[in-house]
Amino acid sequence: MASGSPFFDDLRNKPEVIDPPQGEDLMDINESSANDPTQTPIKPNFSVSSSVRELLECPVCLNAMYPPIHQCSNGHTICSGCKPRVHNRCPTCRHELGNIRCLALEKVAASLELPCKYQSYGCIGIYPYYSKLKHESQCVFRPYNCPYAGSECTVMGDIPYLVTHLKDDHKVDMHSGSTFNHRYVKANPHEVENATWMLTVFSCFGQYFCLHFEAFQLGMAPVYIAFLRFMGDDNEAKNYSYSLEVGGNGRKMIWQGVPRSIRDSHRKVRDSFDGLIIQRSMALFFSGGDRKELKLRVTGRIWKEQ
Structure with missing residues (x-):
């Protein structure tokens, strides 16, 4: 999204990693599976379209969003890391963000499984959305x-x-x-x-x-x-x-x-x-x-x- 504002352009250059949520219904990976690309967590197969990935992309930092995912009254979403940076104003419509959670999008994310971003370097693992960041931080194939x-x-x-x-x-x-x-x-x-x-x-x-x-x-x-x-x-x-x-x-x-x-x-x-x-x-x-x-x-x- 082109904001036309130097403020938002600057924020895109400052990616923020949010710790994945802890919950019984969210799968996680242990240390051995994080470093062994042959051990992929078992989750129901879910085809992830590009449109779904775009929905989970923060419009400010362009990183994947993790709970809590916030939304404005018009339904535009933003990650929790960027919310205070935009002074609680929606970067899309400029309405006040408040403290509205986008629970539906958070549940969609919990159902996804995605390949490691270092797939081109040799990693063949497929990981639940909320475990993917942890794996990638330890992946032996990362450059x-x-x-x-x-x-x-x-x-x-x-x-x-x-x-x-x-x-x-x-x-x-x-x-x-x-x-x-x-x-x-x-x-x-x-x-x-x-x-x-x-x-x-x-x-x-x-x-x-x-x-x-x-x-x-x-x-x-x-x-x-x-x-x-x-x-x-x-x-x-x-x-x-x-x-x-x-x-x-x-x-x-x-x-x-x-x-x-x-x-x-x-x-x-x-x-x-x-x-x-x-x-x-x-x-x-x-x-x-x-x-x-x-x-x-x-x-x-x-x-x-x-």
Whole structure:
């Protein structure tokens, strides 16, 4: 619906998720069925036409509506999340909304079953209307965000697609093997910005891993951090471990950990300090020479736990 108002256009860009209702007559899915696309809840078969789906679409945020679904005196509906945003005025006819519930539409929704929105990614599940959101929030087929941290990349997709995207669009170095030896050089280590220096993708054990190395500000102190992310879900990431080593002048630092899934954003992993952290003074000490140029050699290994 074209409202012609910047106010409503802005609201459409702010989707709101409303928790599904709790009731004896509404089916729900357990954790195992949410993650197993072969386990689809049993409900009476109900053919959902496009017109019914349109009825359940909020005219403001354009998301599916969940109880309580409100309506004005003329019968126009709106989701409970958008009702206060439009100051209790119907976005269609401008009449006051009041507190009228559209119980008929809520009951129609309870009788529906719909495919997962990630069907094109491989999910074959069919879920009751009020269970669909919960499943989709946990669906193992939901796409991943691009793990590249050097820019605000909005690309999403499955792992094979993202690997190709990283190689072709971000020109990321791609390597095969479970060991690595990288040298990071910066002429002026005093210039520290919140920017990624390098992202390298490794292929081993039939999986893909992202090695990040960057500089960022920790309080007032500039530090360097290296960490590994797994291109897959967290339950798979836990099957692997990795180690990182950096040193010089007869000293060395070693980090061992479990790669984090790319479901966790780059910033979340970095800001949790889940990796090898090197203070700038120590990094310059490892670099040798007059300590005016950063020259770090980081070696590492990835292995699969038994």
